Amino acid sequence: MESQIILILFGGFLLLMFIGAPITVALGVSTLLSFLYLGENPIKFVQIAFTSVGSFPLMALPAFILAGALMEAAGLSRRLINVAESFAGPFTGGMSAATVFACLFFGAISGSGPATTAAVGMLMIPAMIQRGYGRSYASAITASSGGLGIVIPPSIPLIIFGIAALGMPAPPAAVEQFGQFQTVSIPKLFIAGFMPAFLIAGSLLLMNYVLAKKHGYKGSGEGWSARQIWCELYRGFWALMAPVVILGGIYSGFFTPTEAAIVAIFYTLIVGAFIYRELSWTKLFTALETTTWLTGRVLLIMFTATVFGRLLVENQIPAIIADGMLSVTDNIYIIWALVIFFLLFVGMFMETLATILILVPVMLPVAYSVGIDPIHFGVVMVCCLGIGFQTPPLGENLFIASGISNISIEKISVAALPFAFINTVAIFIIAFVPEITLWLPRFFGY
Amino acid sequence: MTKFWYVIDNIESYICRTLLAIFVCLLFLQVIVRTLFDFSFSWVEELSIYMFVWFVFFGASYAAKKGAHNRVTFQFKFLPPGAIKYIEAFADLFWIFFNVYFVYLSIDFIFNKMNKFQSSQTMGFHLSWVYIVLPIAFSLMTIRVLQVNYKKIILGEDMRDPDAIDLDEIRAETAELEQEKK
Numbered sequence: 086m087e088s089q090i091i092l093i094l095f096g097g098f099l100l101l102m103f104i105g106a107p108i109t110v111a112l113g114v115s116t117l118l119s120f121l122y123l124g125e126n127p128i129k130f131v132q133i134a135f136t137s138v139g140s141f142p143l144m145a146l147p148a149f150i151l152a153g154a155l156m157e158a159a160g161l162s163r164r165l166i167n168v169a170e171s172f173a174g175p176f177t178g179g180m181s182a183a184t185v186f187a188c189l190f191f192g193a194i195s196g197s198g199p200a201t202t203a204a205v206g207m208l209m210i211p212a213m214i215q216r217g218y219g220r221s222y223a224s225a226i227t228a229s230s231g232g233l234g235i236v237i238p239p240s241i242p243l244i245i246f247g248i249a250a251l252g253m254p255a256p257p258a259a260v261e262q263f264g265q266f267q268t269v270s271i272p273k274l275f276i277a278g279f280m281p282a283f284l285i286a287g288s289l290l291l292m293n294y295v296l297a298k299k300h301g302y303k304g305s306g307e308g309w310s311a312r313q314i315w316c317e318l319y320r321g322f323w324a325l326m327a328p329v330v331i332l333g334g335i336y337s338g339f340f341t342p343t344e345a346a347i348v349a350i351f352y353t354l355i356v357g358a359f360i361y362r363e364l365s366w367t368k369l370f371t372a373l374e375t376t377t378w379l380t381g382r383v384l385l386i387m388f389t390a391t392v393f394g395r396l397l398v399e400n401q402i403p404a405i406i407a408d409g410m411l412s413v414t415d416n417i418y419i420i421w422a423l424v425i426f427f428l429l430f431v432g433m434f435m436e437t438l439a440t441i442l443i444l445v446p447v448m449l450p451v452a453y454s455v456g457i458d459p460i461h462f463g464v465v466m467v468c469c470l471g472i473g474f475q476t477p478p479l480g481e482n483l484f485i486a487s488g489i490s491n492i493s494i495e496k497i498s499v500a501a502l503p504f505a506f507i508n509t510v511a512i513f514i515i516a517f518v519p520e521i522t523l524w525l526p527r528f529f530g531y
Numbered sequence: 532m533t534k535f536w537y538v539i540d541n542i543e544s545y546i547c548r549t550l551l552a553i554f555v556c557l558l559f560l561q562v563i564v565r566t567l568f569d570f571s572f573s574w575v576e577e578l579s580i581y582m583f584v585w586f587v588f589f590g591a592s593y594a595a596k597k598g599a600h601n602r603v604t605f606q607f608k609f610l611p612p613g614a615i616k617y618i619e620a621f622a623d624l625f626w627i628f629f630n631v632y633f634v635y636l637s638i639d640f641i642f643n644k645m646n647k648f649q650s651s652q653t654m655g656f657h658l659s660w661v662y663i664v665l666p667i668a669f670s671l672m673t674i675r676v677l678q679v680n681y682k683k684i685i686l687g688e689d690m691r692d693p694d695a696i697d698l699d700e701i702r703a704e705t706a707e708l709e710q711e712k713k
Contacts, residue, residue: 103603104621104622105615105619105622106602106619106622106625107601108600109601110626110629113633114628117632128644130633130636131636131640134633134665135584135665138587140580141576143583147551148558163708200696203698204701340562343558344558344562347562350555373548373551374544376551377543377594378599378693380586381590382591382594384587384590385588
């Protein structure tokens with residue numbers, strides 16, 4: 086019985102994906118067919134359509150997407166790039182290090198790897214080339230750091246992970262074996278994302294320093310320009326305050342993540358309309374429109390992925406996968422390695438949020454049953470998917486960077502390999518040392 | 532008349548932008564009132580969740596109109612572009628099948644299966660008024676799927692991928708801002 090369900094569910098899903106059906110349709114149709122095969126009443130679909138979407142924490146998603154779109158339209162994001170640029174200074178590889186920071190800042194707001202690469206690259210790649218950096222090197226570092234920001238809170242993938250994981254309690258057998266697992270919450274995930282994000286950024290900076298030294302990319306001769314830094318900090322003050330308002334509000338317990346996002350929207354509206362004066366009605370309507378279709382498509386997947394996940398759990402399919410995995414090895418490090426390579430692979434050609442929604446019901450119960458903490462698992466998952474965009478052969482960031490610098494994808498891919506390598510090493514460290522992720526939330530008493 | 536058809540053609544977009552603007556403002560009002568007067572309206576949270584559900588399903592229909600629903604396409608890399616649209620149209624038949632069946636299920640649920648006493652907790656109206664969005668939005672979505680395929684196959688229009696990043700546009704904007712700086 087179970088093997089037939091697995092065949093209909095996963096076989097149908099993969100086949101539909103292969104013939105180019107939208108991900109949400111592949112999930113919905115294969116689940117519906119399994120329901121009919123099992124003779125279960127598909128009326129559940131209707132209730133789940135309503136309950137999976139109608140939750141207050143989920144409203145953080147459109148609110149943060151809208152806040153991000155407005156911050157770009159109002160010029161807050163660009164000022165952050167300028168602040169990062171002004172810090173380039175006299176260091177070896179300073180300009181490319183500034184690019185990494187610019188991607189961190191920008192990505193935290195925009196939440197999209199390719200969009201980050203485009204916006205930051207447009208300013209920083211020409212600036213790097215002007216300072217004598219190789220074209221392929223300048224493109225490679227931008228493409229490699231483009232996906233960083235999605236781990237930095239407020240992170241949309243972490244919100245999606247949090248919501249998906251809330252519906253997946255730890256299986257009783259796992260609780261019996263490993264004790265009670267901590268509960269998943271969005272503020273906890275946000276705070277857990279900090280150290281891993283900085284570890285990955287740090288690994289990129291280290292590789293950048295080594296390579297820049299080898300290639301002889303020196304800093305500017307003049308040293309720090311205190312005046313320029315001060316100027317950019319002054320111009321970027323309101324933009325720099327935005328994360329303070331959002332995260333400060335959440336961690337002081339003043340706002341829930343949804344409310345913090347709502348406050349960020351109004352903060353950006355006021356700064357954009359009255360202080361920076363870059364926001365217009367047209368831009369506001371465009372931001373609302375973008376939020377509409379982005380949210381609509383993700384949350385339609387949320388609906389079908391929830392029914393899909395419910396069916397998986399009811400038929401104990403994650404337990405079968407976990408048993409299969411444990412029969413091969415029960416070494417936690419080998420299991421992590423399998424998980425990481427699988428996620429890197431999937432992240433290369435599937436949209437990040439869709440991947441999270443599909444894989445959480447499949448993989449989180451497996452993670453529980455080998456004793457992996459759910460917060461830790463979520464952070465590693467999002468880190469892996471962030472890297473999928475920047476690794477050859479399919480990375481989207483590489484195409485964008487190539488469009489900006491007019492260098493072939495092959496050349497950029499070769500130049501990006503050391504960064505992909507060091508990023509993967511950083512992810513392995515994050516996976517093998519749970520404390521990197523779990524220490525900070527515990528320290529703050531979450 | 533053309534203006535009228537433009538509005539009809541983008542009806543989900545208008546509905547969604549209005550709903551989004553209203554529930555964002557409602558929640559902001561709630562935050563303000565709570566912070567300043569330590570008071571909260573009991574109905575705001577529930578009402579905004581219902582508006583959010585409407586926003587999501589109409590938004591999904593709008594995304595269908597824009598051809599924005601993610602597909603995995605890298606396996607088509609070596610096929611001629613002319614063939615891809617027929618394969619995707621075939622795949623979309625499954626989408627239509629799913630939608631039609633779901634519309635049937637949701638109508639059956641709303642009119643025959645729903646408990647008479649299933650009402651909103653703070654506002655008292657019957658929840659079928661919220662669930663009614665499901666058959667409406669999924670019917671609209673089906674029309675959009677047909678519309679997109681009609682445009683692609685019969686009219687031969689090239690649908691622009693809404694996720695694609697227009698580098699020229701960003702380049703122009705960046706250049707403009709650099710100019711201003713000087």
